Amino acid sequence: MIRSLLFATAFIAGALTASAQTEKFVAVQEDEQTINFTDNKFGTANLEGEIVPGKTIKTIDENANVLEWNEENISTTKKIINDANGTIKFCFVNASGIPYVSYGSEKVVSGETGAVSYRATYVYYTVDGKNGLPKSGLYYKFTPKKNGSLKIGVWVNKSYRETILFEESTLLPIAYTAEGYVNGQNTDDGKNKFLTNDDLKALHEQGVTNNLPITDYVIGMGNQAFWGWITANVEANKTYYLLIPNGQIGFQGYEFTPEGTTGVAKTSAVSEDEAIYTINGIQTNKLVSGKIYIKGGKKFIAK
Numbered sequence: 001m002i003r004s005l006l007f008a009t010a011f012i013a014g015a016l017t018a019s020a021q022t023e024k025f026v027a028v029q030e031d032e033q034t035i036n037f038t039d040n041k042f043g044t045a046n047l048e049g050e051i052v053p054g055k056t057i058k059t060i061d062e063n064a065n066v067l068e069w070n071e072e073n074i075s076t077t078k079k080i081i082n083d084a085n086g087t088i089k090f091c092f093v094n095a096s097g098i099p100y101v102s103y104g105s106e107k108v109v110s111g112e113t114g115a116v117s118y119r120a121t122y123v124y125y126t127v128d129g130k131n132g133l134p135k136s137g138l139y140y141k142f143t144p145k146k147n148g149s150l151k152i153g154v155w156v157n158k159s160y161r162e163t164i165l166f167e168e169s170t171l172l173p174i175a176y177t178a179e180g181y182v183n184g185q186n187t188d189d190g191k192n193k194f195l196t197n198d199d200l201k202a203l204h205e206q207g208v209t210n211n212l213p214i215t216d217y218v219i220g221m222g223n224q225a226f227w228g229w230i231t232a233n234v235e236a237n238k239t240y241y242l243l244i245p246n247g248q249i250g251f252q253g254y255e256f257t258p259e260g261t262t263g264v265a266k267t268s269a270v271s272e273d274e275a276i277y278t279i280n281g282i283q284t285n286k287l288v289s290g291k292i293y294i295k296g297g298k299k300f301i302a303k
Contacts, residue, residue: 023047026253027153028076028091029292035076035093046145047256054097054137057120064105066120072096072137077250079155079227081181083192090227092155092250099134099243100124124245127164127217129171139243140251141168144234146258151231152242153252158183160214160222161244165232168239178219180228195220195228 023044027036036042042049051074058068074095081088100122108117125134142150156163166173177197185193185203195203200220207214207221214222219230234240243249276284276295287293287302294300 022255022257024253024255025049027093027251028253032078032089032091033076035074037074037093040074044256046148046258047150047254048143048145049254050141051093051095051251052097052137052139052141053095054099056096056098057103060103060105060118060120062105062107062118064103070096077155081192081227083181083194084187090153090155090252092153092252094155094248094250095138097136097138097248098122098124098246099139100136101131101134122246125164125166125171125243126245127162127166127173127215129166133168133171134241134243138248139241140249141239141241142234142254143239144236144256144258146236148234148256148258149231150234150240151229151255151257153229153254154226154242155250155252156219156226156244157247158222158224159247160212160218161247161249162215162217163219163230163242163244163249164217165230165240165242168241173217174232174234174240176230176232178226178228178230180226182220182226183224185224 023046025036025042025044025047027042028034029036037051040051040053042051053072053074055069055072057066058070060066072095074093076091076093079090079092081090102123104121104123105118106121108119109115110117123131125131142152144150152165154163163178164173165176178200179196180194180200181192182195182200182203185195187193203220204214204218207218207223210221212221212223219226219228232240242251276287276293284293289302291302292299293302
């Protein structure tokens with residue numbers, strides 16, 4: 001069953017942290033406003049990524065000619081999570097758009113006045129891949145240069161939304177594990193409860209038993225918002241799409257751990273105490289004034 005693939009192997013960890021062999025990208029800087037994208041592109045040494053926002057249709061005519069579009073935008077949002085280990089500031093980006101494959105129009109007749117108008121209809125990506133690739137955002141693309149493990153921080157709203165990570169050439173979803181926080185899932189003392197993959201699988205099965213309208217790609221029951229991380233094995237030089245077929249998904253950042261790595265690749269032969277890293281975990285000896293770097297485990301701003 002697909003469900004057994006979705007929750008394949010439990011991956012139990014805490015908040016998003018990077019070890020020596022892991023490349024880390026954070027979408028939103030600590031000021032909670034600055035987005036770490038350049039022309040909607042982002043990445044680390046062994047992975048390239050892109051956010052693809054989209055326009056949505058504001059008005060359309062009977063022949064599916066778009067008369068007016070809602071403009072693209074990218075925004076930032078913050079969620080404060082209080083769990084047993086302290087406070088987590090979960091900052092993520094979100095954007096406009098619905099990742100549709102195609103659109104049309106349908107007639108709407110007012111029950112009160114009989115006035116006729118038209119509204120947009122959409123065809124979305126489906127997990128069998130038969131509808132093809134989205135022609136519009138919102139979605140995120142990840143292309144690793146090496147085989148490895150990709151852990152992505154996401155926000156998923158309620159309403160039984162599917163969280164899909166699929167490979168571009170096959171159009172088929174790949175298995176991932178999930179962990180994090182679900183709105184309303186608290187400990188006895190009222191703190192946000194960290195949920196392992198097994199916890200989320202149990203919630204999912206409970207939702208199936210209760211006949212909730214959920215599919216195999218809904219995290220937990222899907223009736224409350226989710227802040228957390230999904231982890232999947234990815235292959236070199238393949239492109240993966242992250243999306244919710246009929247809505248928006250928030251992106252906090254990622255960790256990428258290439259296969260067989262034992263440490264961060266160094267750009268010069270310096271001791272670990274003297275080595276300088278970008279906030280994405282990449283060692284560098286070229287500093288840009290005003291940018292944040294890490295040395296000896298501490299952040300500083302280059303002058």
